[in-house]
Amino acid sequence: MEVIYDAFLALIAPDVLLVVLLSAIFGLFVGAIPGLTATMAVALLVPVTFFMPPLPAIAAIVSASAMAIFAGDIPSALLRIPGTPSSAAYTDAAYRLTMRGHGELVLGACVVTSAVGGLVGAVFLMFFAPAVARLALNISSYEYFWLVCLGLTSAAFIAPGSALKGMISLMLGLLIAMVGVFPVTGQPRFTFGSTALYGGVGLVAALIGMFAISEILRYAMSRDPMPTMAAKRIGNIFKGLMPELWRYRRGFAQGIVVGTGTGPLPGAGADIAAWISYALARRFSINRKEFDESSLEGIISAGAANNASVSASYVPATVLGIPGDSMTAIVIGVLFMKGLTPGPAIFETQPTLIYGIFLSFILANILMVPLGYAAIKGSRYILDVPRSYLMPVIMMFCIVGAFAMDNTLTAVVTMLVFGVIGWFMEENGFPIAPALLGLVLGRMLEETFLTSMIKAQGDFLQFFSRPFSAVLGVVTILIWVSPLLLMAWRWQSRRRHAPA
Amino acid sequence: MKVSDVILGPIVLAIGLMALYASTLQPKPFFGSAYGGGLFPSIIGIALICGGALLTLSGWRERAGARLVDFGSWISSPRHIANVLVVLGALLFYILTSNGLGFIISGFITVLAPLLQFTRAPVASLVVAVITIVVVKIGFQDILLVPLPWGLLEPYVGVLTWR
Numbered sequence A: 001m002e003v004i005y006d007a008f009l010a011l012i013a014p015d016v017l018l019v020v021l022l023s024a025i026f027g028l029f030v031g032a033i034p035g036l037t038a039t040m041a042v043a044l045l046v047p048v049t050f051f052m053p054p055l056p057a058i059a060a061i062v063s064a065s066a067m068a069i070f071a072g073d074i075p076s077a078l079l080r081i082p083g084t085p086s087s088a089a090y091t092d093a094a095y096r097l098t099m100r101g102h103g104e105l106v107l108g109a110c111v112v113t114s115a116v117g118g119l120v121g122a123v124f125l126m127f128f129a130p131a132v133a134r135l136a137l138n139i140s141s142y143e144y145f146w147l148v149c150l151g152l153t154s155a156a157f158i159a160p161g162s163a164l165k166g167m168i169s170l171m172l173g174l175l176i177a178m179v180g181v182f183p184v185t186g187q188p189r190f191t192f193g194s195t196a197l198y199g200g201v202g203l204v205a206a207l208i209g210m211f212a213i214s215e216i217l218r219y220a221m222s223r224d225p226m227p228t229m230a231a232k233r234i235g236n237i238f239k240g241l242m243p244e245l246w247r248y249r250r251g252f253a254q255g256i257v258v259g260t261g262t263g264p265l266p267g268a269g270a271d272i273a274a275w276i277s278y279a280l281a282r283r284f285s286i287n288r289k290e291f292d293e294s295s296l297e298g299i300i301s302a303g304a305a306n307n308a309s310v311s312a313s314y315v316p317a318t319v320l321g322i323p324g325d326s327m328t329a330i331v332i333g334v335l336f337m338k339g340l341t342p343g344p345a346i347f348e349t350q351p352t353l354i355y356g357i358f359l360s361f362i363l364a365n366i367l368m369v370p371l372g373y374a375a376i377k378g379s380r381y382i383l384d385v386p387r388s389y390l391m392p393v394i395m396m397f398c399i400v401g402a403f404a405m406d407n408t409l410t411a412v413v414t415m416l417v418f419g420v421i422g423w424f425m426e427e428n429g430f431p432i433a434p435a436l437l438g439l440v441l442g443r444m445l446e447e448t449f450l451t452s453m454i455k456a457q458g459d460f461l462q463f464f465s466r467p468f469s470a471v472l473g474v475v476t477i478l479i480w481v482s483p484l485l486l487m488a489w490r491w492q493s494r495r496r497h498a499p500a
Numbered sequence B: 001m002k003v004s005d006v007i008l009g010p011i012v013l014a015i016g017l018m019a020l021y022a023s024t025l026q027p028k029p030f031f032g033s034a035y036g037g038g039l040f041p042s043i044i045g046i047a048l049i050c051g052g053a054l055l056t057l058s059g060w061r062e063r064a065g066a067r068l069v070d071f072g073s074w075i076s077s078p079r080h081i082a083n084v085l086v087v088l089g090a091l092l093f094y095i096l097t098s099n100g101l102g103f104i105i106s107g108f109i110t111v112l113a114p115l116l117q118f119t120r121a122p123v124a125s126l127v128v129a130v131i132t133i134v135v136v137k138i139g140f141q142d143i144l145l146v147p148l149p150w151g152l153l154e155p156y157v158g159v160l161t162w163r
Helices: A002-011 A014-032 A038-049 A054-071 A073-079 A085-136 A141-158 A163-177 A203-221 A241-247 A249-262 A270-284 A288-294 A297-312 A314-319 A326-337 A351-377 A379-384 A387-406 A409-427 A433-455 A460-464 A467-497 B005-024 B039-061 B078-101 B103-119 B122-143 B151-160
Strands: none
Touching: A002 A014, A002 A054, A002 A351, A014 A038, A014 A054, A014 A073, A014 A351, A014 A379, A038 A054, A038 A203, A038 A326, A038 A387, A054 A073, A054 A085, A054 A297, A054 A326, A054 A351, A073 A085, A073 A379, A085 A241, A085 A249, A085 A270, A085 A297, A085 A314, A085 A351, A141 A163, A141 A433, A141 A460, A141 A467, A163 A433, A163 B005, A163 B039, A203 A326, A203 A387, A203 A409, A203 A433, A203 B078, A241 A249, A249 A270, A249 A297, A270 A288, A270 A297, A297 A314, A297 A351, A314 A326, A314 A351, A326 A433, A351 A379, A387 A409, A387 B078, A387 B103, A387 B122, A409 B078, A433 A460, A433 B039, A460 A467, B005 B039, B078 B103, B078 B151, B103 B122, B103 B151
């Protein structure tokens, strides 16, 4: 309890509060503008946080990401364009209600459910993460290896699109992670003779390229004009909201549970939480016809789910150092840059920091109601900011942000290359998140494997010698071979049903 | 730009082959154990080869009705082609000239070119470009102390910064 108090004091220092407030406003702005995603907000924020102490740095990322996920709902309801992918699940429903004149109600529901979802997720994080950490203290490099494998595998399999392309994307990320000095022997690997690549490919530069430059390229090519806003004037968004929330309390609670449950799963980000929750709400709604036509239920459920999942996704990220989605992958990258290794030991070595991060979720979600209200009120102006002016300015910030990481132009080149790669992959249905996870976790995967191998003196069976690691190993391998088993089964059944 | 899996598959396969080949060039195992710097790249290489082969196969099955390369609608609009070229060109321009011209001059051109291309409003573009460069210069160079190159303006450093 004392730790929480210390963390609270650290978080309410005026400079930290100011950072949280500014990054919250930044997150709201970026999230609300279609074409600028929550991940992009975070990627652009990283170079600035590089110059801050760990707590304000992570708190800035936390508040920007939470706000951006909520703010994605604003253009969903007003323009029928999801501001961020995690609002896509209920964009149609929200827009339809706005067209019928219920814009205020929809936006009010979005802001309240987002805040409550995020808060519950944060409380879950605060009490669940230390418990997991206590368990995790007993795990050795064998279990770690399997956990990283499991995380990466599910990231590739759960990613939207085909699992095969997810797998290829992951492998490409891992391959890029291999660039740099091989840690065990200290010999350069895949550096093409360039000393600039000895430290590996710059993570932040790659990130800015994949999530911001690719978006600018996409904008440069897009021929779709912005649609006009569905509601010009927005009144009191909280009017008549409570009865509706109470009416759909089951969907609301279900959304929170789904979000908190899917958040810690590797590979399942806020968008997947929203999709699952929306589908479940539809499945269990009492009147499905009403649900499809004009009900708030799906919006309430999915709106709570995506924010709850953002909070909960920090459980594996902080406790094990294994990110579940691109956003937590960035956070882990930032922690590494600050010389902090996420993992169960961080609760012993940096308790104030870790609880400060958890409390910053609570702070961000409380701030969400007033700031979200202001953003909705000002949405006319935010959505009117022409992207034709915004994109070149963002490009400049990308250049300087990438440059600031190691003060060389190599980072800007990396950013450009990854921008084009990211754009090309997305165009062709290769999900980006697995590649990013591979890039962040590649080194860790290799190091845990080699440490384990040295410990085991080359005996691979040692990876199954402890009960927990054996279970993890078997599960991981089962997931690996599941597509083959599925294929074999289909082939068998086709043969059986084929006319003789 | 959508490229058919029939083309993407062999590309992935080729990357896998390259990774596999490059892994054999790594120094051999250490400490008498059989695992060196080439192990992981070789596993990744094999996985990419399998993935590329499967992708080619699925692309081949669905080859009917799909074009080999579909550029999308932007390729038929000169304005949008110019948009893309200006963005890529501006980034390349910054990479090539920022050390020589310095951040202020090079960055200004880098942000102005796409602004003009996207908006076609010279005055507004100029204003936005100036504000952007001033904000970035003060924020990153003066406050965060990022050593952005001075280039041609080196002699005027004393006037241009308060530090």
